[in-house]
Amino acid sequence: MEAAVSDRLDKNTSNECVINLIAHVNHGKTTVMDNVLEYMGVLTKSMAGEARLLDSRKDELEREMTMKLSPVSLFVNGKKITFLDTPGHLEFKSLTESTFILSDISLIIVDVMKGVTERLRQLVRNSSDNRCAPIILINKIDALFKLGASGDEIEHRVSGIIQSLEEVLEEPIGWDMGNIIIGSAKDNWCMGQSSNADKVLNKTMGHLTLKKSLRIVRTIYAQEQAELLKLSERINRKVKPGLKIKIRPKDIVSHEFGFFSALYTAISSVNIPATAVPDVSKYEIECSKSDSSRAFMDSRIYHTPQNTWMGVDSSSAVAIICSNTLVDNVVTAIGRTLYGKTISVGDSIYVVESSGISHCKIKNLVYFTKTRSSVEVAAGLVGIQGIDCKKKGIICAEGTCSDLSKELLGKLRWPVFTPLFTDIIIPSPECYSSVVERLGRLSRCEPGLFISVKQGKVIVRSDGVLQIDKIRTDLEGLRFSTEDQSEIYQETVSKGEGVVKVQQDAEAKCYAISLRGVQEESGEEIERMGYKQLFGRDCYVKCAEGTPNMLRMSISALLQNGPFLLEQCNRVMVAVEPTERQPTGTLSQIYLDSMPRLLTNHTILFISAPSIYAKSVNTILVKSPGHILSTTVEETSITFEVRMPVAEIKALTNLLRTHTKGEADILPAHSLYYMVPDKAEHEKALTLALREKKGLFEKEKIE
Numbered sequence: 001m002e003a004a005v006s007d008r009l010d011k012n013t014s015n016e017c018v019i020n021l022i023a024h025v026n027h028g029k030t031t032v033m034d035n036v037l038e039y040m041g042v043l044t045k046s047m048a049g050e051a052r053l054l055d056s057r058k059d060e061l062e063r064e065m066t067m068k069l070s071p072v073s074l075f076v077n078g079k080k081i082t083f084l085d086t087p088g089h090l091e092f093k094s095l096t097e098s099t100f101i102l103s104d105i106s107l108i109i110v111d112v113m114k115g116v117t118e119r120l121r122q123l124v125r126n127s128s129d130n131r132c133a134p135i136i137l138i139n140k141i142d143a144l145f146k147l148g149a150s151g152d153e154i155e156h157r158v159s160g161i162i163q164s165l166e167e168v169l170e171e172p173i174g175w176d177m178g179n180i181i182i183g184s185a186k187d188n189w190c191m192g193q194s195s196n197a198d199k200v201l202n203k204t205m206g207h208l209t210l211k212k213s214l215r216i217v218r219t220i221y222a223q224e225q226a227e228l229l230k231l232s233e234r235i236n237r238k239v240k241p242g243l244k245i246k247i248r249p250k251d252i253v254s255h256e257f258g259f260f261s262a263l264y265t266a267i268s269s270v271n272i273p274a275t276a277v278p279d280v281s282k283y284e285i286e287c288s289k290s291d292s293s294r295a296f297m298d299s300r301i302y303h304t305p306q307n308t309w310m311g312v313d314s315s316s317a318v319a320i321i322c323s324n325t326l327v328d329n330v331v332t333a334i335g336r337t338l339y340g341k342t343i344s345v346g347d348s349i350y351v352v353e354s355s356g357i358s359h360c361k362i363k364n365l366v367y368f369t370k371t372r373s374s375v376e377v378a379a380g381l382v383g384i385q386g387i388d389c390k391k392k393g394i395i396c397a398e399g400t401c402s403d404l405s406k407e408l409l410g411k412l413r414w415p416v417f418t419p420l421f422t423d424i425i426i427p428s429p430e431c432y433s434s435v436v437e438r439l440g441r442l443s444r445c446e447p448g449l450f451i452s453v454k455q456g457k458v459i460v461r462s463d464g465v466l467q468i469d470k471i472r473t474d475l476e477g478l479r480f481s482t483e484d485q486s487e488i489y490q491e492t493v494s495k496g497e498g499v500v501k502v503q504q505d506a507e508a509k510c511y512a513i514s515l516r517g518v519q520e521e522s523g524e525e526i527e528r529m530g531y532k533q534l535f536g537r538d539c540y541v542k543c544a545e546g547t548p549n550m551l552r553m554s555i556s557a558l559l560q561n562g563p564f565l566l567e568q569c570n571r572v573m574v575a576v577e578p579t580e581r582q583p584t585g586t587l588s589q590i591y592l593d594s595m596p597r598l599l600t601n602h603t604i605l606f607i608s609a610p611s612i613y614a615k616s617v618n619t620i621l622v623k624s625p626g627h628i629l630s631t632t633v634e635e636t637s638i639t640f641e642v643r644m645p646v647a648e649i650k651a652l653t654n655l656l657r658t659h660t661k662g663e664a665d666i667l668p669a670h671s672l673y674y675m676v677p678d679k680a681e682h683e684k685a686l687t688l689a690l691r692e693k694k695g696l697f698e699k700e701k702i703e
Helices: 029-040 058-063 089-095 118-129 141-146 150-167 212-223 225-234 247-258 259-268 280-288 407-409 428-446 467-473 523-528 549-560 587-592 611-623 646-659 680-693
Strands: 018-021 070-076 079-085 105-111 135-141 178-184 187-193 317-328 331-336 350-355 357-363 363-365 379-384 395-397 420-429 450-455 457-462 480-484 489-493 494-505 506-518 531-533 537-544 572-578 596-610 627-633 638-646 663-668 673-675
Touching: 018 029, 018 118, 029 070, 029 105, 029 259, 070 379, 079 572, 089 118, 089 596, 105 118, 105 150, 105 467, 105 489, 105 587, 118 150, 118 187, 118 596, 135 259, 141 212, 141 523, 150 212, 150 259, 178 212, 178 259, 187 212, 187 247, 187 259, 187 350, 212 247, 212 331, 225 247, 247 457, 247 494, 247 572, 317 379, 350 407, 395 407, 420 428, 420 467, 428 450, 457 467, 467 646, 489 506, 494 549, 494 587, 506 596, 523 531, 537 549, 549 572, 549 587, 596 611, 596 646, 596 680, 611 638, 638 646
Parallel strands: 018 079, 018 105, 105 135, 135 178, 537 572
Antiparallel strands: 070 079, 178 187, 317 331, 317 395, 331 379, 350 357, 350 395, 363 379, 420 457, 420 480, 450 457, 489 596, 494 506, 506 572, 531 537, 596 638, 596 663, 596 673, 627 638
């Protein structure tokens, strides 16, 4: 039978471990949490692995995906353990990445069938950068058994996953170190190097190797009913008298190798304070030499005294806040107290954020236990109600908050979120205040969601389709309309020239105007040719000495609002010099005769999907407005590097999600730049639509 885990509750302990769960979508995070809830008594064993209890929102239940941050705390052997269940979809990456700053350990969950995806590699890198100790759970092992995979194939898959993670992690991992475990969260079992298989094998085994563990469980899953009955009797698995129940392999394995027991053993094997770099002071001295460097923060700030961060007095700091969540519909900050610090209901505090410092009073403190226990005094990870924290920050005790508070805030390793998409929500007049209130509350609970209000419209900046769908769910019952404004249009020209006549000092003079688009030249190269940059864009003008101010101003006005699309010009070079030639038209006519083109904002996407979807994903990308730059084929997945207009990413995401059953992952590079669309038909359609919208049906001939 699985080893028992003592459950002595000691809510005053400061001995705490915070674990965030990171995984690709559908690799099993929420099912793992079902097993934790089963241990807590919230779920029965038969429900664990199926209930998805933490997915409580309507849209989470409908989509069968996690869309919020869910903390769960329990007390084991006098130690408080808090799990942070995070979403796997890229659109909610801010929720996942915001938890690293509070976490001691990252439980890295890998679906053995799908392996280590590019999205998971990115999460593991971030975890490693934040010095979270890794525990690897290779999940869904049962799927290989049910497919009849050979022992060699199973071992090959598992070793491949371990090798892929070793390439990304800075910290060592190994079966014998206790930080690699295997199992099936759905079938409620898990094994590690300390698991005991003596009863199953009917002999003393001692230490279990990874290879032996895999073969033991594979053998059990291959047994017929008669053998399973014998095994059930041997391990003293009790069945209620009179019940004729068919014994399943998972019944044997989950009875003998209980999920939480192996997970807890792996957690206990991690020496949290020792996860820090041995000589942090040396690192801080090196970092201080560079203004762009941030302090090396690790879990020691929660477990050992830290009076200074990068030379800044941190004695006033009490707690760190990573995000907000809703508890009984009340906005609740998720915070963690520093070593030796506590907070109490009624405390007057300062909340220090990048946007400013606010003075607040704590109204309530909540531990995220089964009963959501309210406490008067808290240490460790706790929900804090009644304070005004927009996104993230630090809590300082009243009377100790100094001018150095913001400097202290800047020393922490905060994630930076740069949303790609902009949507406009226009509430009906009678619903305006309710829409703004609900969106403001949602924004506080989404680190990567940014809300602003302008002229009766709510501007929403987000990471994708799912966040907008989540907003629609939160606004149910209210009347509003939406507009997508993720696309940004500009215009440029190919090449052209002409002559304009300018009246100057009662004398008309002619000037040759040469226009062409910026090609591969760098800004420095163009400026060396005598051009001057305007507006901070790739607009360059070179005027001969004596060029009239009126002409200079006309060129500036044209580049600010081009006559082709009435948009800003970009990637344009304009040269002006006097000439004896006769005028050919106005400045606008010369521009319109220089083959104007549309520019739109693009970014680079890394799109990965399981190999079985390679053909369908390739077809979607070939038909899309984007351009495939490269393709990387791995054993179980394929990754495309794609250049894509930002405005097309949402539609692409929906297509990929539908055709890959949610398995495709899209990683944007977050570097935006403007260029002519890769596909002529796409540029033509966009140009016609934009000109029609603005009433520009033909190239204007300005007399």
